[in-house]
Structures are given as C-alpha cells and as structure tokens.
Amino acid sequence: MSKYRLQTIIFVLTAFMLGCNEFIVVGVISDISQSLHVSVATVGYLVTIFATTFAVSTPFITVLTNRFSRYKTLMVLMLIFLIGNTLSGFSTSYGMLLVTRVVTAAVAGAIESFIISFANDIAPHDKRAVLIAWISAGFSIASVIGVPIGVAISTADSWRTAFHVISGVTLITYLLLAWLLPRNLPQVKGGVKDQLVFLTDKRVYLGIAVNLFMAATMYAYYTYIRPLITTSMGFSLTSLNWLLFVLGIMSIISNRLSGALAERGGMRPLPWFYVVDIALLLVLPLALNSQVLGFGVLLILTLIVTIAGAPVQIHFLDVAAESYPQATMLASSVSPISFNIGISVGSATASLMLGQVGLQNISFGAAGYALISLILVLILNRVVATHQSTTTVEK
Numbered sequence: 001m002s003k004y005r006l007q008t009i010i011f012v013l014t015a016f017m018l019g020c021n022e023f024i025v026v027g028v029i030s031d032i033s034q035s036l037h038v039s040v041a042t043v044g045y046l047v048t049i050f051a052t053t054f055a056v057s058t059p060f061i062t063v064l065t066n067r068f069s070r071y072k073t074l075m076v077l078m079l080i081f082l083i084g085n086t087l088s089g090f091s092t093s094y095g096m097l098l099v100t101r102v103v104t105a106a107v108a109g110a111i112e113s114f115i116i117s118f119a120n121d122i123a124p125h126d127k128r129a130v131l132i133a134w135i136s137a138g139f140s141i142a143s144v145i146g147v148p149i150g151v152a153i154s155t156a157d158s159w160r161t162a163f164h165v166i167s168g169v170t171l172i173t174y175l176l177l178a179w180l181l182p183r184n185l186p187q188v189k190g191g192v193k194d195q196l197v198f199l200t201d202k203r204v205y206l207g208i209a210v211n212l213f214m215a216a217t218m219y220a221y222y223t224y225i226r227p228l229i230t231t232s233m234g235f236s237l238t239s240l241n242w243l244l245f246v247l248g249i250m251s252i253i254s255n256r257l258s259g260a261l262a263e264r265g266g267m268r269p270l271p272w273f274y275v276v277d278i279a280l281l282l283v284l285p286l287a288l289n290s291q292v293l294g295f296g297v298l299l300i301l302t303l304i305v306t307i308a309g310a311p312v313q314i315h316f317l318d319v320a321a322e323s324y325p326q327a328t329m330l331a332s333s334v335s336p337i338s339f340n341i342g343i344s345v346g347s348a349t350a351s352l353m354l355g356q357v358g359l360q361n362i363s364f365g366a367a368g369y370a371l372i373s374l375i376l377v378l379i380l381n382r383v384v385a386t387h388q389s390t391t392t393v394e395k
Contacts, residue, residue, distance in 0.1 A: 003180065008131055010176045014115050015138025017169050018108050021085055021148035022050060023138075024166065025101070027151040035159065038094045046098065048344070050105040056338045058109030062329040063195050065110075070329070071183050074114040077107045078177065082170045091162030103285045109340075113333035120317050120332070121185050126263065128317075133259025133310040137252050144248030148241070176385055199334075203319050203387065206380040208338045211312050213373040215342025216349065218305045220366035221284070223350040224318065224359060225298075232288040232360055233295065243295065250302040257303070258310040267381055273304050274374035281367035285360050305370075306338035308377070309335070315384075345369075366395040 025032065025046050033040045065073045084103035089095035116132060123131045150162040198204055221228070229235050229243055260268065280297050287293040313335045320331035346369065355361040 004122065006176075007118075008134065010180055011115050011119050011137040011171075012141075012172065013129065014136050014173050014177070015112065015135045016142050016146060017166065017173050018112055019139035019142025020150065020166050020169070021081075021104055023143055023147045024162060025050070026149050026174055027147045028154040028162060031154050031159040032097070036091075036094045036097065039217050046101050048097065051106035051340050053102050053345055053355060055104040055108045055337050055344075058113060058337050059330065061107070061110040062113050062121070062333045063192055066326070066329055069183075070114060070117065070185060071181055074111065074118075074181070075174070075178060077111050077114065078170070078174045080107045081111060082167060082174060085163060086167045089160045089167065091160075096128045109333065109336055112336050113329060116313065116317075116332040116335075117329055118181060118185070120328070122182070129262030129310050129314050130256075130259040131263065132281075132313050133255045136258070136309055136313075137255035140251040140255055143283060144245060144252065146235030148245075175244040184269065195324075195327040195330050198324040198330055201319060201323065202383050203380070204316065204331075204334070206376060207312050207319075208334055210308060210376045210380060211244055211338040212342040213369050213376060214306055214308050214312075215339040216346035217281075217369040217373060218301075219343045220302075220349045220353070220369055221281070221363045223347045224354065224362060227359055228231050228288065228298070228362075228388060229295070230309060233291050235291060235295075247298065247302050250299055251306075252385060254303045254305075254307055255309070258307045261307060262310040262314045264371050265306070265311075265316060267377060267384070270308050270311065270377045271374055271381070274370055274377060275305055277301065277305055278367050278374065281363040281370055284363040288360055308373075309339075309390060321380065 025043065029040055029043050032038075033043045035043070036043075081104055084100050084107070088097055088104065090099040091100060112135075115135060119131045120128055148380060150165075153162045155163060199208075225244070225247070226240065229240055230237060234244060280301050284294070284297050284301075287297045316331040317328070317332055320328050324331070346366070349365045349369070352364055354363040357364065
C-alpha cells in the first residue's frame with residue numbers, strides 16, 4: 001500500500017475519532033444522567049457547550065500557532081485531546097466531565113483544521129477535493145457506526161468504557177500520524193493581523209455565510225429527525241435505528257458526491273441544488289403523511305442538503321493559496337467553525353418552529369435558510385467570476 005493511501009486512511013480515521021468524541025454524549029446521555037445524578041437536560045448542555053467551545057477556540061488556536069511547526073503543533077494538540085478524553089472517562093462528577101469536555105472541544109476543531117491543511121498539501125491537486133470530502137465522511141461514519149457502537153458499549157458495560165475505547169483509537173491515531181506525517185512541509189508564517197485579513201475578502205465572508213446557512217438548513221429539521229420518523233410518519237421504534245442507519249449511509253454518499261462536485265463544477269452548479277432543497281422542504285409537511293414519500297424526501301435531502309461542503313472548503317483553500325498564503329491554517333478552520341455555528345442556529349430555529357407551527361411544519365424554517373443560501377451562493381459565484389475576469393485582464 002502506498003504512503004499516500006495510508007495517509008488518506010489515517011486522515012479519515014482522525015475525523016472518525018473526532019466525530020465519535022463529539023457525538024458520544026448524544027448516545028449515552030441517559031447513562032451519564034443516572035451515573036452522575038443530574039438531569040438529562042443538564043447533561044444535554046454538554047452538547048451545546050462542546051459546539052460553542054469548538055467554534056470559539058478553533059480560530060484562536062489556528063491563528064496563534066501559525067508561527068510553529070504544523071507537525072509538532074498537531075502532535076501536542078492530539079496529546080491534549082487524548083488526555084482530555086481519557087479524563088472524561090474517569091469523571092466522577094458533572095463538573096469534572098464538563099471541564100474535560102471543554103478541553104477536548106477546545107482542541108478538536110484545531111485538529112480538524114490541521115488535518116485538512118496537511119491533506120491539502122499532501123494530496124495531488126486533482127485529488128484534494130475527494131480527500132477532503134472523505135475527511136468529512138469520517139464524521140458521518142462516526143455518527144452511523146461509531147455512536148451506535150458507543151451506545152452498545154455503554155449498555156453492556158459503562159459510558160466510561162465508551163470514552164476509554166475512543167482514547168484507545170486516539171492513541172493508535174496519534175502513533176500513526178507521528179509515523180506518516182511529513183515533518184517539514186513548507187509553510188508561510190504570518191502575524192495575527194496578516195492572517196485575519198483573509199476574513200475581510202468578500203469571497204471568504206460570503207463563503208462563510210453559505211456554509212453557515214447550509215448547516216442551519218439541515219439542522220432546522222434534522223434536529224428533530226427522530227420524532228419526524230416516529231411521530232409524524234408513524235414508524236415504529238424498532239424501525240428507527242435501521243432508518244437512521246440508512247440516512248447515515250446516504251450522508252456518506254453525499255460526502256463523496258460533494259468531493260466529485262468540487263473536482264468538476266466547483267460552486268457553479270450549487271444554485272440548482274438549493275432550488276431542489278427549497279422545493280423538497282416546502283413539500284415535506286405533506287410528504288410526512290406517507291411513510292414512503294416522507295422518508296424518500298428525507299433521503300434526497302440528506303443526499304444534497306450539505307453537498308456544498310467540499311466545494312466551499314476547496315474555495316477557501318484556493319483563495320488562501322492565491323492571495324493569503326500566510327492564512328492557510330485559518331482557511332482550513334473557517335469551514336468547520338461556520339458549520340458548527342450553523343448547527344446552533346438551525347437547532348434553535350427548529351425548537352422555535354416546533355413551538356410555533358408544530359413538528360409537521362418545522363421544515364418551513366429550513367426552507368427559509370435554503371433560500372438565503374441560494375441567494376448567497378448566487379452572489380458568491382458572481383463575485384468569484386468578477387475576480388477571475390479582473391485577474392485575467394491584469395495578467
């Protein structure tokens with residue numbers, strides 16, 4: 001097996017590890033509640049705190065560590081992550097678990113950014129998009145396979161054991177990264193101001209908005225995917241896990257298609273996908289009256305609702321390479337940061353819509369975000385085209 005293929009596998013494994021760590025609480029929330037003698041709602045705050053810490057800490061770490069060796073910095077971050085996750089498994093109180101989750105969240109986003117940055121430098125130019133899409137697929141694989149395994153471990157033994165298994169995977173990943181990653185890739189160093197100028201580029205902040213509202217579109221209905229499947233469509237609880245598994249497989253396929261789209265059409269075809277998103281989200285309330293139609297619409301939505309992921313990430317990296325080489329690490333981080341903020345916005349909207357219009361109609365809020373995404377991507381494509389034509393004339 002070639003070294004590049006091994007590197008590809010370890011990048012996906014790293015994303016899988018990060019995804020398992022982030023999603024594990026969702027699967028074992030009741031077990032933690034009983035073990036630490038706190039309410040389920042209190043344990044639920046761990047999910048919100050993790051996402052918030054992830055979004056806030058990632059840009060600070062990526063910007064402030066730009067002057068250091070990427071390889072050494074990633075190894076230190078991985079070590080902190082390993083310690084934090086292991087201590088989560090040993091937590092004897094809610095306060096201790098909260099602190100250890102904050103520690104792991106603080107470095108998880110930066111680790112993802114470093115992995116994307118390494119992938120961008122290591123992969124042949126024509127394979128970057130597919131590799132980055134597979135890294136994203138690592139998170140989907142974690143939700144499809146990792147979380148159910150974590151639940152099974154927790155049920156058979158303890159939620160603490162589930163965390164320790166993740167630590168075992170982290171240790172293996174750490175050793176493989178130490179072996180396979182190049183030590184001295186060239187990197188352009190820059191001060192904080194030199195890097196932050198990247199965010200003032202219209203191509204960048206419009207891309208951030210597209211990514212944010214893409215995530216908001218998905219989570220404005222997906223937050224309540226379980227009651228949509230059971231309460232609205234009437235599927236049994238026995239069928240639920242299998243249906244969620246099918247949706248997870250579709251999410252993995254979506255990541256692969258996202259990479260193919262980034263390779264071939266980039267962001268130009270994206271408006272058509274948002275038009276379909278809007279149409280499906282508007283008809284979903286009616287489709288929910290039929291199990292076949294309702295689940296069919298959810299399958300198609302899962303396939304296309306986040307298909308902009310790889311094209312937008314490649315867009316950020318290309319802008320950095322062309323105009324802001326000192327901000328490559330920051331360019332690697334803005335996509336996961338904005339996506340996590342979008343998750344929070346979408347989840348909050350779903351809860352608001354649930355109270356206002358009921359479960360059956362919560363997709364109307366998602367349709368609104370899909371419309372905003374459509375407008376933003378049309379503007380972004382026009383800005384990119386204008387920049388390219390201006391650059392061509394100058395040359």
